[in-house]
Structures are given as structure tokens and as C-alpha cells.
Amino acid sequence: MTGRRDFLSQPAPENYVAGLGRGATGFTTRSDLGPAREGPSEDQIKEALAKRAAALGFSDAVGGKKEEEDDNDERYQDPDNEVGLFAGGVYDKDDDEADRIYREIDEKMDKRRRARRLVLSFNPHYTPASSQFIPKLV
Numbered sequence: 001m002t003g004r005r006d007f008l009s010q011p012a013p014e015n016y017v018a019g020l021g022r023g024a025t026g027f028t029t030r031s032d033l034g035p036a037r038e039g040p041s042e043d044q045i046k047e048a049l050a051k052r053a054a055a056l057g058f059s060d061a062v063g064g065k066k067e068e069e070d071d072n073d074e075r076y077q078d079p080d081n082e083v084g085l086f087a088g089g090v091y092d093k094d095d096d097e098a099d100r101i102y103r104e105i106d107e108k109m110d111k112r113r114r115a116r117r118l119v120l121s122f123n124p125h126y127t128p129a130s131s132q133f134i135p136k137l138v
Helices: 042-056 093-122
Strands: none
């Protein structure tokens, strides 16, 4: 039996599908097809922003003026200084409840972490996985 080893330099047959012999089939993902629909136009976005600003009473906020954006703006430095997105919002009972729930979750997680640290500190056989990768200096 003589085998031709030059098959890699030959073009594939016209009806060849890679992997078909072992059961592989082709597939298409959503990213291959592209976006499902067109997004809103720039005019529609501006119109919606203007309508939202008017509803919140910030009519001069959108007025077509583009302010120079600065990453070191002072209003982003203080979390209690809400002059941006949520400045016009009303703090109600739902917000109080959400804050309470988040506080309770944080307390439970802190208790869990403290208990785990306590158990691990008393276990003589415990060595953290990170210690396997730290070179020991002798």
C-alpha cells in the first residue's frame, strides 16, 4: 500500500466539510449574524434625554451644550454629594428597605468571614494554597 503524503498541499474537495466524518457539524452564533435590530438614532436619543431632563426639572442640563468632561471632577470624589444622576431622585421606603437589607447581608458576610478565619487559625494542618507558590527564602 503506497500512501500519498502530499495531501496537505492539495486543495480540499469541493464538497468537503471539516469534521463531518466524526459527527461535527457547523453552527452559527448570534455574533456571526450581527445585531438583531438597529438601535435608536442620535436624534431619538437626544429627544429622550431632553424629555427625561424636563420631567426631572433639569431643562438646562441637556440643552445641546457639551461640557468638557473631566475625570477629576469634584462631584465624583464625595459619595454624599449627589449632584449627578440621582440628585433629583426621592428617597423613599423602598430605598430604606434596600439599605437595611444590604446592611444585614454585609453583617452576615462579615460574621461568616470572621468565623472562617477563627476556624482556620486553630487548624494546625491548614496551609493556604498561596503558600505553595511563594518561594521560601532560606
